[in-house]
Amino acid sequence: MFETIELTKQGRTGYLKLNRPQAMNAMNGTMMKELAECFESLHHDTELQVLVIHGEGKAFSAGGDIKEMMDPENPMDIDSVMVDVSRLAKALYTLPQVTIAAIHGASAGLAFSIALACDHIIAEENSKLAMNFIGIGLVPDGGGHFFMKERVGSPKAQQMIWAGQILKAHDALAKGIIDEVTAEGRSMEYANAYVEQTLASPVKAKLATKHILHQLKVGELEKVLELEAAAQSAMRKSTDHLEGIQAFVEKRKPEFQGK
Template sequence: MYETIELTKQGRTAYLKLNRPKSMNAMNGTMMKELADCFESLLNEKSLQVLIIHGEGRAFSAGGDIKEMMDPENPMDIDLVMKEVTKLAKALYTLPQITIAAIHGASAGLGFSMALACDHVIAEENSKLAMNFIGIGLVPDGGGHFFMKERVGVPKAKQLIWAGQTLKAHDALAKGLIEEVTAEGRAMEHAEAYAAEVLSSPVQARLASKEILHQLKVRELEAVLEMEAKAQSAMRKSGDHLEGIQAFVEKRKPEFKGL
């Protein structure tokens, strides 16, 4: 059904696997569209009560696919992509399931925004977590501003977004960005243990609380997504973004000029 992701269902639990392992599950246009479609399809799946999101191969997700951004023959249509990213983030935030992100390896950029949107984030201790858009002259998207702010507040969100640092799991836990750290190779085991705990609890009450708390914020998330789309479109045309991408490809330090 999907090219870049895989959705399986087992009882009341669904598993969503990001499945571009050769690209460290970097999100190309196809994956963004498929994720948006998949999350929207789950909005009506009331029989499913838990969703575990994880990555195939060496990473959860390295973020947006920079190779596709740079492709001169078939350049990424940023406005079209942002529409899919907006759909993806809103559907994920409003899902009628308890969502669990099981992170190993890298969770960066849009991949990190998506993880932060989940209800319970588990990361293996050596995983690398980064809201690193600033490094290539972009702003967080996929609701990154909203999800970061919801977890740590506006002042800390600004500092984290502006720094664009790569955090180890224990640092992210200390900052309040994630819920749980596990040993290497055990994120899925812990995700399934948490899912079992959820399913053996009064899960309808949990889901009702989630809906109350999230519905209060949906309009704010929509406004953030609209602003992110406009800002990202503008940033993609900036000199600093072009320099950031070029420096990334050439493996050198960028020289930003504020343009």
Template sequence: MYETIMLKKDGRLAYLVLNRPDSMNAMNAKMMRELADCFETMKNDHTVDVLIIHGVGRAFSAGGDIKEMVDPDNPMDIDSVMEDVSRLATALYTLPQVSIAAIHGASAGLAFSMALACDRVVAEESSKLAMNFIGIGLIPDGGGHFFMKERVGVPKAKQMIWAGQVLKAHDALSKGLIEDVTAEGRALEHAEKYAHEVLASPVAAMRKSKEILHNLKLGELEQVLAGEAAGQSAMRRTADHLEGIQAFVGKRKPSFTGK
């Protein structure tokens, strides 16, 4: 059914697997669309109570596929992509299931936005977590502004977004960005342990509390996503973004001019 992701079910527990291991699960346009489609489908699946999101290979996900961004033969349609990114974030935030991100390796950019949207984030101690859009002259998308602000507040969210710092799991935990740190190779196991605790709980009550709390903020998320879509489209046309992309591909330090 999907080419870049897999959805597997085990009774009331489901696994959404990011499946582009040769690209460190970098999110190309197809993956973004398939994730949005999958989350929208899961909203109507009343047989599943818990969803674990994880990646195969060396990483959870390296974030947006920069190679696709710079492909001259098949240029990325940023407006179409942002529609799918907004669908992805809205559907994930409004999932009735309890969602758990199990992170190993890198979780960067859009992938980190997606992880922060989950109800619980588990990361291995060697993980590298980054809201690092600023490094290529872009702004967070996928609701990144909203989800960071929800977890750490506006002043800290601004500082983290502007710094684009790569955090180790214990740093992210101390800042309130994630809930759990595990030893290397144990994130999925820890996520499954928590999932089974949820399944042994009055999960209908948990889901109702989630619905009440998230419905309070849904309008705000939608406003953020609209701002991110317009802002990202504008940032894609800046000289700083072009310089950031070229520097990334050329493995050199960018020289930004603020334009």
């Protein structure tokens, strides 16, 4: 049993719910570890062919738990956390299921990396999609560099990561970052329609294609995860990150110094 996520199975379909609604499904150390364990366990599930990832409450997920990062008594151990982040990203990318992200509300930071790792991304029109690590002086993790590059190419991925913009779903669709936009409140309806369509198709052949294309890139993803972990560890110690976090908490504009 998991504490921060919930996995249910209906025939050949699995539903993975991010389940910390009181915290906008922000990802604390426990959730990152549980996601890694969950994705790794699904590699051994020969019955499931589709997995839908969605969030409970008002959002898909607000990203990494900044309160836990800031906790003076029990601060997040970044090096330990990055091990689980790398585990979950690799396990998700190589899953032997068709993966669907059904996004409503916010999908930010690590949560957006997770969405980008999915095979099909559906977002409600007013959802807020953000690769916004730069706002607190950090770099994307969870394979964010790799997954954004896979979607839009290196030059645009770099621009998107540097900008750290909050995108509405139609903007993200136009940029090729997501695959489908729905009206408010209908992401799960569209996700289930895509599930039905997938299960009515020769899904075994689709999964074989996914395996071939993704296996070509696993080595590159592993290298990106290694580089992200090292960079994130360094950035967490930077003056700019401390300022970014402080400004976020104090609800003011940060004053970065490039240090």
